[in-house]
Amino acid sequence: MALECNIQTRSSFDRKHYFYSDLPAGYQITQQYGQFVYRSSFTHLTITLAPIALGGKLAITLPNFPSLEVRIKQIQLEQDTAKSTFNPRTRTSHIDLNRAGTGLMEIVSEPDLRSPEEAGAYVRALQAVLRAVGASDGNMEQGSLRCDVNVSVNRVGRPPGTRCEIKNLNSVRHMMAAIVHEVSRQRAILESAPDPDTATVPQETRGFDEHRFETYKLRSKEDAPDYRYMPDPNLGVLVLTQARIQAVRDALPELPWDTRKRLQSDYGLSERDVEVLLNVDSGREVWYDGESRSAEAGAVAYFDRLCAGTGSTRRDPKVVVNWMTHELLGQLTARKETFKDNHLSVEQLGELIDMVQDKIITGTSGKMLLRHMLGHPSAKSTKEIAAELQLNAFASSSPSTTSDDSSSQSDALRELCREATVALPAEVEAFTKGNKNVLNKIVGRVMKDSRGRADAQAVRVMLEELLQ
Numbered sequence: 273m274a275l276e277c278n279i280q281t282r283s284s285f286d287r288k289h290y291f292y293s294d295l296p297a298g299y300q301i302t303q304q305y306g307q308f309v310y311r312s313s314f315t316h317l318t319i320t321l322a323p324i325a326l327g328g329k330l331a332i333t334l335p336n337f338p339s340l341e342v343r344i345k346q347i348q349l350e351q352d353t354a355k356s357t358f359n360p361r362t363r364t365s366h367i368d369l370n371r372a373g374t375g376l377m378e379i380v381s382e383p384d385l386r387s388p389e390e391a392g393a394y395v396r397a398l399q400a401v402l403r404a405v406g407a408s409d410g411n412m413e414q415g416s417l418r419c420d421v422n423v424s425v426n427r428v429g430r431p432p433g434t435r436c437e438i439k440n441l442n443s444v445r446h447m448m449a450a451i452v453h454e455v456s457r458q459r460a461i462l463e464s465a466p467d468p469d470t471a472t473v474p475q476e477t478r479g480f481d482e483h484r485f486e487t488y489k490l491r492s493k494e495d496a497p498d499y500r501y502m503p504d505p506n507l508g509v510l511v512l513t514q515a516r517i518q519a520v521r522d523a524l525p526e527l528p529w530d531t532r533k534r535l536q537s538d539y540g541l542s543e544r545d546v547e548v549l550l551n552v553d554s555g556r557e558v559w560y561d562g563e564s565r566s567a568e569a570g571a572v573a574y575f576d577r578l579c580a581g582t583g584s585t586r587r588d589p590k591v592v593v594n595w596m597t598h599e600l601l602g603q604l605t606a607r608k609e610t611f612k613d614n615h616l617s618v619e620q621l622g623e624l625i626d627m628v629q630d631k632i633i634t635g636t637s638g639k640m641l642l643r644h645m646l647g648h649p650s651a652k653s654t655k656e657i658a659a660e661l662q663l664n665a666f667a668s669s670s671p672s673t674t675s676d677d678s679s680s681q682s683d684a685l686r687e688l689c690r691e692a693t694v695a696l697p698a699e700v701e702a703f704t705k706g707n708k709n710v711l712n713k714i715v716g717r718v719m720k721d722s723r724g725r726a727d728a729q730a731v732r733v734m735l736e737e738l739l740q
């Protein structure tokens with residue numbers, strides 16, 4: 273539905289046979305053949321059944337190019353195969369059967385893509401849609417999203433050439449590299465032929481060597497197995513009622529192109545920040561249960577709630593996006609985690625942002641606090657945790673105008689400044705002789721001693737006062 277396909281109310285399953293170590297049953301259940309033949313002594317009935325969805329489209333955008341619409345030919349349900357990895361050193365294959373037999377959705381596009389860049393943009397756009405609807409976490413490294421790419425070359429104005437299919441690409445980067453290599457390989461074949469005008473590229477299925485960044489032949493068309501398709505005798509026709517289809521349609525979440533527009537117009541975010549937010553793998557799972565849908569919050573919803581703030585005070589979207597993309601995502605990546613692993617509630621991160629904005633803690637302390645909170649999950653409020661860690665910033669205002677608490681903090685900061693001047697006599701002397709740059713070193717010392725709790729500007733002013 274998100275790809276605007278025609279959902280088929282009746283679809284059926286076939287068996288595709290081949291013998292290979294990644295397929296323990298010797299056949300794969302798929303939806304390609306699409307024909308159901310019923311024979312009895314009285315009837316010979318052939319019903320043509322389709323895969324679960326036919327004909328759709330997905331718009332993609334590339335910087336400085338008009339948007340391009342890629343047609344979707346069909347979407348079929350099938351069984352996944354095992355994962356095989358070849359170790360060239362020991363010349364052995366390892367077969368991981370864990371995913372063999374689990375459900376897989378294959379999305380087949382029409383040949384509408386003209387460059388590696390367009391193919392990359394298409395996969396990224398598809399990934400965003402799949403994540404938005406909760407169909408997949410879209411993680412290519414872990415294999416939850418993989419692609420096969422068909423490449424052909426032709427002379428300008430001539431029909432498309434013979435295609436070669438490159439199987440099982442597990443990153444956008446590898447897919448783009450595979451296309452680049454394949455185009456030059458096919459061009460070389462055509463250009464070196466005695467009669468380039470009539471020459472053709474042999475149709476092949478190829479693999480991609482991740483170390484050499486080259487494609488290699490797996491099999492030619494002649495070696496293509498005879499799949500001996502037959503309707504799966506154990507599985508009936510998959511019937512979807514109009515009511516069910518409508519219920520799912522009504523429950524469709526906001527789709528990436530709408531989210532993109534909303535984030536830009538409502539919050540004024542830059543294109544880059546929008547892309548980062550949209551591409552966060554939030555591991556959201558959506559379950560369609562009759563007519564109701566429950567979804568765990570994704571990164572965009574988390575951002576929306578952070579911006580909404582508490583009560584009537586909204587938070588500045590630019591400040592929020594900075595904390596989310598640079599600090600939160602950055603620190604999660606440093607911990608080798610993703611947004612899925614984030615256990616900080618919107619309230620906790622929101623409070624942290626507010627504390628930094630209100631200068632209750634310094635930015636440096638805020639980052640430290642975030643790191644601590646990610647490493648020590650707790651249901652406590654951020655204020656409580658900051659107090660436990662004694663992270664509250666030293667107040668820097670003059671004692672006469674502030675409360676007792678902040679005046680004692682201000683005294684503590686003054687004390688730290690005094691200690692630094694005692695510890696760095698040479699620098700103090702240089703400063704009094706007119707070397708103003710040396711003040712940075714004394715400020716640095718105070719910042720270090722305060723464990724990031726002091727505001728650098730306030731320290732500078734206080735030191736200047738002290739040294740005059």
Ligand SMILES: Nc1ncnc2c1ncn2[C@@H]1O[C@H](COP(=O)(O)OP(=O)(O)OP(=O)(O)O)[C@@H](O)[C@H]1O
Pocket residue numbers: 380381382383384420422423424432433434435437
């Ligand atoms: N001349 C061409 N050049 C490049 N791509 C093409 C060309 N003709 C068809 N394609 C693309 O090739 C793909 C064929 O996919 P399809 O799954 O139907 O074939 P298949 O070889 O049976 O695949 P599989 O073995 O993975 O099931 C489609 O995505 C289609 O757009």
